[in-house]
Amino acid sequence: MKPRIIVTRRWPAKVEKLLTERFDAVLNADDVPLTPADFATAFQAYDAILPTVSDRLPASVFPPEGCRTRLLANFGVGFSHIDVAAARDRGIAVTNTPGVLTDCTADIAMSLLLLVARRAGEGERQLRAGAWKGWCPTHLIGTKVSGKKLGIIGMGRIGKAMASRAHFGFGMDVVFYNRSKVDDDEIRLISARQLPSIEAVLAESDFVSLHCPGGAENKHLIGEARLSVMKPTAFLINTARGDVIDETALIHALDKGVIAGAGLDVYAEEPAVPRGLLARENVVLLPHLGSATTETREAMGMKALENLTAFFEGKPAPDRVV
Template identity: 75%
Template sequence: MRPRVIVTRRWPATVEQILAERFDTTFNRHDSSLTSNELRAAFRDFDAILPTVSDRLSASVFPDHKIRTKVIANFGVGFSHIDTDAAHKHGIVVTNTPGVLTDCTADIAMCLILSVARRAGEGERQLRAGEWPGWCPTHMIGTKVSGKTLGIIGMGRIGKATARRARFGFGMNVIFYNRSKVDDEEIVAIGARQLPSVEEVLAEADFVSLHCPGGAENRHLIDASRLAAMKRGAFLINTARGDVVDQNALIEALSRGGIAGAGLDVFDGEPAIPEQLRHMENVVLLPHLGSATKETRVAMGMRAVENLVAFFDGRPVPDRVV
């Protein structure tokens, strides 16, 4: 018998077709988030669960007994929405999809930097509302990006890809914080400087771009005290995970002019977005578009399929995180 798998959201059609051919697959045709009870039932009824960031697989969702699931093949590189301790306790393998979304997420980080600095969202809203009075020398003055200092928190694959774009595309100076020492050829080529603390990066950077994992360890890594450490004219960019930033503290800092603005692709508790954020002109908001290209989403799905096939063939799983 083919392994039974459930896909919690719609995936690209080409990937769904392959899943249907290789496994006894149940698809979520309505493409709405599964409830906790539905996820709990999936652990009892399916050999594999294929979740996304919109599925909260907390410890309470794992049944106490009669668990059929042997593997969770996550669609995405981040897995803070999965309680990995609970998975380990029940002997469930967890995989992710690293590498394939690096470039597109870095592109979105640069998109946010440019958009918030040059007031692109604000300008488009003015045009669409028919309120543009015409060109004049003082209209909608923004902030120059080229030559400024970019501070990166988390110099992994996506952090490095963002640094490359900033350095070689815009001549930006790059500084960064990373828990471990990073001193490879790529860092040398970029001319990036590693600083010993988050605070030192925040104090020096004109733009701060977050590329660290989410989850309990980094929850509210950027809090009120660290926002206060940023320059008043600096911008915060988040394409990592929403819970890395204390949203209430960010709203306060933006409201009082503690920082100049923010570009956000991820949110704590998404898809709910605080009303205050939605009405701020100095904030650019995107609906979690980091990996949203056809090429990348297909590649992510295929990476998950490769992990599943390897697991059920009894081979080493390429992207195992638990």
């Protein structure tokens, strides 16, 4: 018999077709998020669950016993929404989809940087509202990007891709912080400098882009103290995970002029966005679009499919994290 699996949200049609061909698959045609009760039931009814970043799987939804599920094949590279300790305790494997969303996420990060620096969001809203009075020398004066300094927090695949775009596309100097030493051809090619602390990167940079993992270890990595280290003319960009930033501290910093603005694609309690961010003109807000291209979303689905197939054929899953 084919392994029985449940897909928690709509996936690209090409991937869903292959899933139904290879597995006894239950799809979510209505694309309504599963409830905690739904997940508790799914753990006892399916051999594999295919969650996404929009699904929360804390320890409380894992059954204490009688668990049928053997694999959580996550659609996405980040897996901080899954209690991996609870999965490990029950012998459930967890896989993710790294690598395939690098370029598109870096593109969105660079887009946010440009949008907030050049006040493009403000300008579009003004024009659509019929409030534009025509060109004048002092209208919506923004911040030049070319030649400025970019700070990267987390120099993994996406951090490097962002740094490359900034350096080669806009002549930006790059400094970065990473927990481990990073010294390879990519870093040397862009003449990036690794600094000893997050604070050192924040203090030097005109733009700071976050590319570190989410989860408990990095929760509120950027809070009041670290925001205060940034230049008052600097901008903060986040395409990593929402909980990496203390959103209350960020709103306070924006209110007080501690930093100049922010570009955000992710939020701590998605889809909820704090009113203090929604109300600000110097913040660009996107609805978690980092990987939202046809090519990338299909590639993510194919990665999950590869992990599923390998696992149930008794082979090592290529992207196993637990």
